[in-house]
Amino acid sequence: MRVLFSPLGLSYGSLFSAIVLVKSDHVVVITSAKAAENIPKVIEEAKKLHSDFTLEYYIISDPFVGFTEGRELARKIAKSEEQRAESVECIVNLAGGTTALQDAVQCIARALRAK
Numbered sequence: 065m066r067v068l069f070s071p072l073g074l075s076y077g078s079l080f081s082a083i084v085l086v087k088s089d090h091v092v093v094i095t096s097a098k099a100a101e102n103i104p105k106v107i108e109e110a111k112k113l114h115s116d117f118t119l120e121y122y123i124i125s126d127p128f129v130g131f132t133e134g135r136e137l138a139r140k141i142a143k144s145e146e147q148r149a150e151s152v153e154c155i156v157n158l159a160g161g162t163t164a165l166q167d168a169v170q171c172i173a174r175a176l177r178a179k
Contacts, residue, residue, distance in 0.1 A: 079093065083110040090118050091118070094168045129164060
C-alpha cells in the first residue's frame with residue numbers, strides 16, 4: 065500500500081499532480097476549511113486518471129499561524145499511521161499550501177521516515 069501525505073492550499077494543482085504521479089492507494093491531506101472546499105474538484109479530476117484511491121483530510125483552523133496545532137495534529141496522524149507504516153510506503157508532497165500546512169506534513173514525514 066502506498067500512502068501520500070500532502071498539504072492543500074487554495075490552489076489545488078499540486079495535490080492533483082501528486083495524486084496522479086504518485087498513484088497512491090490512500091491520500092492524507094492537511095488543509096484549511098476554505099481550501100477544503102476544493103477537495104471534491106481535486107478528487108473528481110484525479111479519479112479520471114487514477115481511480116483507485118481513498119482520501120482523508122484534516123483541517124487546521126488557522127493555516128497561516130497554526131504551527132502548534134499542525135504539529136499536534138501531525139503527531140496524532142503519525143501515531144495512528146505507525147502501526148501500519150512498516151507495510152506501507154509513505155510518500156510526502158511538500159508543495160502547495162501555506163508554510164504552516166507544509167510544516168505539519170513535514171512533521172508527519174519525519175515521524176514516519178517517509179520519502
